[in-house]
Amino acid sequence: MSCRYSYGGDEHIFVEVDPSMSLEAFFTSLSMTNAVRDAKIEGITEICPANASFQIKFDPDVIAPEDLMARLQELEAQAEAAPAVLDTRIVEIPVYYQDPWTHETLMRFRERHQDPAATDLEYAARINGYDSVEAFIEAHSGAPWFVSMVGFVSGLPFLYQMVDRDRQIEVPKYLRPRTDTPKQTVGYGGCFSCIYSVRGAGGYQMFGITPMPIYDPEQKVAHLKEFMVFFRPGDIVKWKPITREEYDRILREVEEGSYTPRIRPVRFSLEEFNADIDGTNAKLMEALHAD
Amino acid sequence: MPINVISAGISTTVQDLGRPGYYHLGIPMGGAMDRMALRAGNLLVGNEEGAACLECAFFGPELEFTEDAVIAITGAELPPKIDGAPQPTWTALDVRAGQVLSFDYLQAGARAYIAVAGGIDVPMALGSRSTYAIGALGGVKGRAVQPGDELPIGTGAKAGTGKSLPPELRRLPAARAELRILPGLYNHRLTEASLTQFFKEDWRVANEADRMGYRFQGGTPLEFVAQDQPFGAGSDPSNITDACYPYGSVQVPSGAEPIILHRDAVSGGGYFMLGTVISADMDLIGQLQPNMHVRFVPVDMATALQARHDRRQQLDRIRKALA
Numbered sequence: 001m002s003c004r005y006s007y008g009g010d011e012h013i014f015v016e017v018d019p020s021m022s023l024e025a026f027f028t029s030l031s032m033t034n035a036v037r038d039a040k041i042e043g044i045t046e047i048c049p050a051n052a053s054f055q056i057k058f059d060p061d062v063i064a065p066e067d068l069m070a071r072l073q074e075l076e077a078q079a080e081a082a083p084a085v086l087d088t089r090i091v092e093i094p095v096y097y098q099d100p101w102t103h104e105t106l107m108r109f110r111e112r113h114q115d116p117a118a119t120d121l122e123y124a125a126r127i128n129g130y131d132s133v134e135a136f137i138e139a140h141s142g143a144p145w146f147v148s149m150v151g152f153v154s155g156l157p158f159l160y161q162m163v164d165r166d167r168q169i170e171v172p173k174y175l176r177p178r179t180d181t182p183k184q185t186v187g188y189g190g191c192f193s194c195i196y197s198v199r200g201a202g203g204y205q206m207f208g209i210t211p212m213p214i215y216d217p218e219q220k221v222a223h224l225k226e227f228m229v230f231f232r233p234g235d236i237v238k239w240k241p242i243t244r245e246e247y248d249r250i251l252r253e254v255e256e257g258s259y260t261p262r263i264r265p266v267r268f269s270l271e272e273f274n275a276d277i278d279g280t281n282a283k284l285m286e287a288l289h290a291d
Numbered sequence: 292m293p294i295n296v297i298s299a300g301i302s303t304t305v306q307d308l309g310r311p312g313y314y315h316l317g318i319p320m321g322g323a324m325d326r327m328a329l330r331a332g333n334l335l336v337g338n339e340e341g342a343a344c345l346e347c348a349f350f351g352p353e354l355e356f357t358e359d360a361v362i363a364i365t366g367a368e369l370p371p372k373i374d375g376a377p378q379p380t381w382t383a384l385d386v387r388a389g390q391v392l393s394f395d396y397l398q399a400g401a402r403a404y405i406a407v408a409g410g411i412d413v414p415m416a417l418g419s420r421s422t423y424a425i426g427a428l429g430g431v432k433g434r435a436v437q438p439g440d441e442l443p444i445g446t447g448a449k450a451g452t453g454k455s456l457p458p459e460l461r462r463l464p465a466a467r468a469e470l471r472i473l474p475g476l477y478n479h480r481l482t483e484a485s486l487t488q489f490f491k492e493d494w495r496v497a498n499e500a501d502r503m504g505y506r507f508q509g510g511t512p513l514e515f516v517a518q519d520q521p522f523g524a525g526s527d528p529s530n531i532t533d534a535c536y537p538y539g540s541v542q543v544p545s546g547a548e549p550i551i552l553h554r555d556a557v558s559g560g561g562y563f564m565l566g567t568v569i570s571a572d573m574d575l576i577g578q579l580q581p582n583m584h585v586r587f588v589p590v591d592m593a594t595a596l597q598a599r600h601d602r603r604q605q606l607d608r609i610r611k612a613l614a
Contacts, residue, residue: 006475008537009567010595014476021523021532048315048535050559051523055535057314060570060599065592149533151317151558154426158533165522172526173561190561191523192533197317200425217416217428229316 003028003076005069010060013069016053021160021191025052026148027270030086030233031079032072041071049233051148051158051192084270090144090236090288092262093195096247097121097137097208101182106206112176120205124171124188139169140207141239143281145193147231153200155215155229159193159237164277177203184210186239197229211242211250212261222257236266238288264288292358293441294407297391300350302501305411305430305442306404308341309554310419317558318428320538321421324402324502324554324577327606328366331456332406334613335363335383337449342410343420345436348402348501349580351394352436356386361408361450367400367578368463382455400463400578401500408450412443423555425503460609464575468583470551471572471590471598476540477531477563485514486565489549489587496583497548502555505576506548507585513546513565525561533561539568539576541587549587551576571598 004016015032018025033049036056043063048055058068098121110116115123125136145159152158161168173189178201181187185196187204196202197215214231216224224230242250253259266287273280306329309322323329323346330340345352351369364371364380371378372393378384380403386392392405413420413431422430431440478486488511497506515528523532529545536542536552542562543549551568553576568576569590579585590598 007473007567007592008476008564009473009539010570010592010599011539012537012567014535014537016534018521019524019532020521045311046314048558050534052532053534055537057311057537060596061603065596149559150315151535152533152560153557154317154423154428156317160523170523190525190530190533198425198427215426217426217433229318 005073007065008055010065011057013056013058013065013072014053015055015072018052021052023146023160023162023270023273026146026160027084028079029054031082031084032075035075035079035082036072039071039075041068043068048151049149050151051160086234086268088234088236088266088268089263090238090266090284092238092240092288093210093212094242094246094250095141095186095208095210095239096242096244098133099209099247102185102206102209105178105180105182108180109174109178112174112178114172114175121207124169124205124207127171128169137241139167140193141241144284145237145239147233147235147237148192150229150231150233152194153198154217155197155231157195157214157231157235157237160191161193162236162273162277162281171205173203174205177201181206182209184213186210211247211254212259213254221254222259223261236268236284238285262288264290293443295355295357296436296438296440296442297353297355298438299436300347300352303345303347303352303436304422304424305343305413305436306346306421307343307419309421310417310429313417314558318417318426319423319555319558321419321423321429321554323404325366325404325574327462327574327609328402329404329406330606331381331609331613332363332365332404333410334610335365335381335454335456336361336406336408337451338406338408338410342406342445343413344407345405345411345442346402347405349397351403353391353393354405355391356388358388358444360386360444361452362386362392363406365404365406365456367403368398369403370395370398379455381461383450383452385452401580402577407444408448409445410448412445425555454613456609457612460605460612462575462605464578464583466583468575468579468585469588470576470585471569471588471594472541472566473569473592473595474566474589476537476566478565480515480528480563481565482514482516489513489565490589494549494585494587496579496581496585498581500579500581502553504550504552504556505579506550508548510549513543515546529563530561531563533559535559536564537567539570539573540564541566541568553577569595569598571595571602
């Protein structure tokens with residue numbers, strides 16, 4: 001894998017690890033951004049890892065753009081040699097699929113959709129070759145996901161499913177973006193799932209909603225007291241389909257301050273994963289449910 | 292003793308120099324769209340350069356002062372009035388307790404800054420008072436100013452009055468503005484002829500022009516190099532595998548209307564970008580009005596750095612003039 005470097009004006013360097021998404025590209029991006037952080041290069045003001053690329057913001061009054069470019073290129077070889085092993089955490093996120101709120105929203109924006117006669121889930125299931133919405137939800141929630149980028153708006157995670165390429169779901173974005181999306185909607189665009197952290201515009205297909213807050217600028221929610229943003233790149237997520245009753249119960253617990261997300265520490269090795277995808281995922285599930 | 296907001300204008304927000312450091316979480320730098328104007332306003336009233344001011348777009352607010360204050364209006368030519376009496380812009384003005392600051396119609400530019408000695412003293416959020424409305428962060432309760440709000444004023448500024456910034460040190464875009472762009476990022480996705488055409492054309496600022504980004508219309512739709520789309524990017528030729536967006540980057544969804552991302556930009560997404568506005572020209576974008584004509588001028592890194600240097604010297608001249 002050979003990276004493509006470009007300047008973003010006089011204050012950014014943009015590095016595309018690969019034009020296509022893959023776990024290999026994600027891990028290279030993550031290793032490189034870690035290497036850049038560890039190198040403590042003076043003049044760097046922001047390090048932003050993304051799915052298969054990353055961006056460095058810098059002050060050209062402190063470091064010349066070509067000098068920083070050369071330093072980053074040196075770090076590429078170092079990052080590629082680093083083992084793709086990650087000490088991270090796995091989080092269970094409850095999802096109420098086919099909920100009334102995203103349903104109301106998707107009906108409101110039907111004229112902006114590829115298939116106005118179907119719901120987003122029916123459409124996604126059909127174009128990905130699933131017989132039923134239930135089978136599609138099973139595929140979406142059956143295997144874990146990597147948080148491969150945090151961004152767009154405050155604390156929104158982009159997630160990439162940990163299955164081999166031919167099992168990966170792909171859906172287009174809306175023909176024209178919506179002006180409204182319920183907060184905590186679980187969306188899908190390209191090969192990425194996301195959770196909308198705030199209410200607002202959005203172009204991803206809408207599959208469901210989670211009662212678990214992931215962004216709280218007031219930091220009142222129990223699991224966001226330490227920091228207002230929940231996710232970081234490298235987090236592993238497992239969706240757990242829930243019913244309306246469970247949804248309402250969790251909302252109440254969040255309100256009372258008693259809700260605790262299920263989070264467990266895990267070590268992930270890309271090499272082990274590639275050698276045995278289903279086996280690795282099964283071990284991740286064991287770690288998630290070990291108490 | 293606060294400032295009482297009687298009416299709020301179209302979009303009046305508390306802004307300072309922003310909150311860098313959280314873009315990797317989707318929380319943008321934010322801060323004044325025209326940082327030079329904010330700095331000049333603060334220097335005029337004896338504040339630290341980065342103190343929080345009010346940024347108002349197109350229409351000014353109406354504000355009642357409940358204590359004596361020193362203020363300055365910079366940026367757009369938005370003529371201030373105190374109790375109805377016209378006042379100069381770019382000048383430190385005395386306001387007495389009970390007086391009302393209002394504004395006449397906008398004459399030039401798009402965003403004016405109201406600096407108050409002591410600064411607007413709303414609570415800090417992640418190191419800045421800037422309002423990031425999408426994330427409900429900073430400013431007054433994370434949103435734009437509304438009628439009925441009370442804006443606290445800080446203390447400790449060494450307010451002088453009667454200071455004025457010489458006209459040659461004020462900057463607003465010409466009627467036909469030029470924005471310099473360093474080409475790059477994903478410009479290889481376009482045919483050479485299409486990229487050349489982009490820089491030759493006359494573009495107009497669209498109505499969709501806010502703190503997140505400025506949209507432009509009027510040019511020829513772009514032409515993409517034929518390719519099989521990369522896995523994960525999406526099917527439209529303007530789609531990329533979702534990536535980070537530099538501030539000032541020019542994205543062109545579906546190749547139709549360019550959008551320049553600004554201070555409250557989304558931090559990333561799935562649209563290709565053809566280059567980035569150089570840092571020295573970012574302040575100018577926030578002063579463009581809808582329908583203004585704009586040319587995009589391609590430049591190299593050396594020119595970008597020289598322009599940045601010139602801009603810093605301009606700031607030094609402002610500092611000297613107001614010292």
